[in-house]
Amino acid sequence: MAIPKNGFNYILPFLFGLWHFMNISQVVFGQNRITSLPGYEGPLPSVLETGYIGVEKEELQLFYYFVESENNPKEDPILLWLPGGPHCSGMSALLYEIGPFQLEEKEYNGTLPRLLPRQYSWSKIVNILFVDLPVGSGYSYATTTRANYSGDLKIAENVNEFLRKWMLKHTQYVSNPLYVGGDSYSGFTLPPSVHRMVNDNEEGMQPILNLKGYLLGNPATDRSIDGNTQVAFAHGMGLISDEFFESIKTSCNGVYHNIDPNNHKCKSNVLQFTRKESYKLSLYWMNDNRVQEALHAYKGTPIKWIRCHDGKYHYRYEVESSVKYHVKLSAKGFRSLIYSGDHDIIVPFIGTQTWIRSLNYTIHDEWRKWIVDSQIAGYTRTYSNKMTFATVKGAGHTAPEYKPKECAAMFKRWIAGDAL
Template sequence: MEIHGIFLICSLFLALGAGVDGSPMNDLISKLPGQPDVNFRQFAGYIDVDDGAAGVSFFYYFVEAENDSMNQPLTVWLTGGPGCSAVGDSFSSAGPFITTKNARGLNRNLFSWNKVSNLLFIDSPIGAGWSYSNASGPYKNGDDSTKKLLVSFMQNWYEKYPNFKSKDLYVAGSSYAGHFVPNLASGLLDDNKQSKELKFNVKGIVLGNPMLRKKLDILARYEFFYSLGLVDSVVYEKVKKECTAIDENNYSSKFQANWSSGCQMFMDSDSFIFYNSIFDPGYASAKLFDAVRDPCVVNFTDLSLGNELTKVSKGVDMCTLMRADFYFNIPEVQKAFHGNRINSRLPWKGCNTANFPFNYDDKNRDMLPVLKSLLQQSIPITIMSGDVDGAVPAVGTLKHLYKLAEEMNIKSTKEEVWSHENKEGGKKYAFGDLLTFLTVIEANHHVAFSKPSEALYLFTNFAVNRKH
């Protein structure tokens, strides 16, 4: 009778599309095209996050930890833009695979964060990656709406994966995820307060080159490129003279009218000023994200013919991002991922930032109050910034954190060198017990992409294991 009962229970779970461990077997990825054999499972699919007229659905990619997944934490990964796909980002950052040089297959990422954590990549806001809305007209994205939808996503995702409800939860991401990550963590904590039981066991957030105060982050570019000799003293002094309407002490997202015309010109055309000898705007913009490496020249025609696309610069294959774009457009890949549910004929793009619908004022929001609130709730914050990133330079982020520490009366700050594999990795700044800032030598705007070994080390030791 016992055996017969167990068989009936298992049959019921399978009939409902769930495995005996509660995992949704309909979302199980049997194997991605060109994927090597692995000892962990992958899932992908959609979570409906708005049952109203908008009909919003976010796409996700879930990767179990390599070993003992039920005793490992869960890390949510978001990415920036706004308009970039976190799922696509996983193939050049913290995920388990990177594309082969011909973009037809996959290699193992030896420094995937699933060595120490389960990973959940979420395409957001609406319109990023394979996430979509059924509402007519353009999407209305912003910080607050994205936060609300992501909280709903997590509530519904836990219903689909009940065994992960009690796991330690980390929220991580890079670039404009400097808004998305703190906002989501804050929203999850607020949701906990409305419940008698702990829903979200938030243990920390991890940010990579985060945009926290956009206008000051852009001004910091001039200081960064001046230090590299890419901006002459005349331009640098003009910037300092023209852009005096705002500083760390009076930051506001709503003083647009106070910019002088000269300062606005610098804000709008910085990449061309930094590389005024370069006449290719795309090249100049790409150099913002990596000041020392040459960007990849996109040539999908070569990939279509079965040729390889690669450009190794200072130890980094700069074409990895471009190859992921090609891979995700292969019909067999989309089918294996259970993606593109609405059968869009538009090409899949890892970053769809041009004219992406997003509230302009939200981009200029000051994120220090949200970070302050998280610290006051004893949520550790770990920030890693590549020191050759010109998009969100480390020098600007460090100023923001000094300002935050001052506001919170955190005086126990210290600076020291951190090392990895017997080499200097960068500088470490500790602000009290909960806030840690780490620079990464020769890492660009995407630390996990340009310095994957160091990124995994920092995530493991300063976030998951809280090494001080």
């Protein structure tokens, strides 16, 4: 392959990657089992394993975090959790949503943030495999320029290759029931990823994945539907005034997705929906040298760990709607759980209900409340295609951050095949 004009920029990461391979290949190809971490008192609730799996001819090195089940890891299901973003680290879900430990919520004082056990961790009943994907997310990195390019459909290719290679290194889990989960932007990448897994299974690609179903929380699914329901949701929740609602509805003609760039009034109104987050404690903890050493992260990572990148990498937003993938997976008989925090303005549940209704599936179990500890935890409905939809009362984006007990109960019931 010819070296481009900026050949130095191309060769340097290749040479550095080669040096990394020669010196610490046990990190790239080995598995590192971790029983303790800086900031956590005593042994971890369950075994944590980290490592790298190379895909795209080893040019893309994907970092993973594998958490063994606290129950029966040899037989419990494996949950592959895909991050959102699309440039968020798998550690975000581990620390803030469903992992076995969490950061202590207190103001940063200059010392290493403390880790605490999570009472409602999903790893109490399943093995969870978190991954930093796509390239540039978390500790994952590329050794060539061309591997720095990714997109919605490229993720599907990478996930499939990653998981099969991971299984080859962990053959003891090949027969375990496999589920794929994620939230937020993974609503665009998870369905095509699962569809790719199914197709490759049918073509005999080894090892065969024992796929049973998938779940999505607060999932972005259809860019038009999701984008056009935010304003109505905010007004219905009393988050914006009647006057502002009428102003934005009139200026945008009721369409808030793919706005006309010349419609400055509409653009100005929509900007008021910008949402900023602050997860600073994870930055301090994940960028501490002691933590990175304990996690066996690649020390030559060209950038510091960031929970979610803001589009600095080459990424193609290819999936306008993932509804067609849900249809294909349902036709093959896979179970699915779609849940939404009913206070989520990023991906409002009314948009999620809209695309689910568009499937025209027969309702199996009518709209009803579901209960946790004698309290209404949300509302749910099941369909003949083995799809369950549930709202999580009082939860935002993403639901387990706001309602960990309720979401853990929901997941436990669904994974066991029980009604919510």
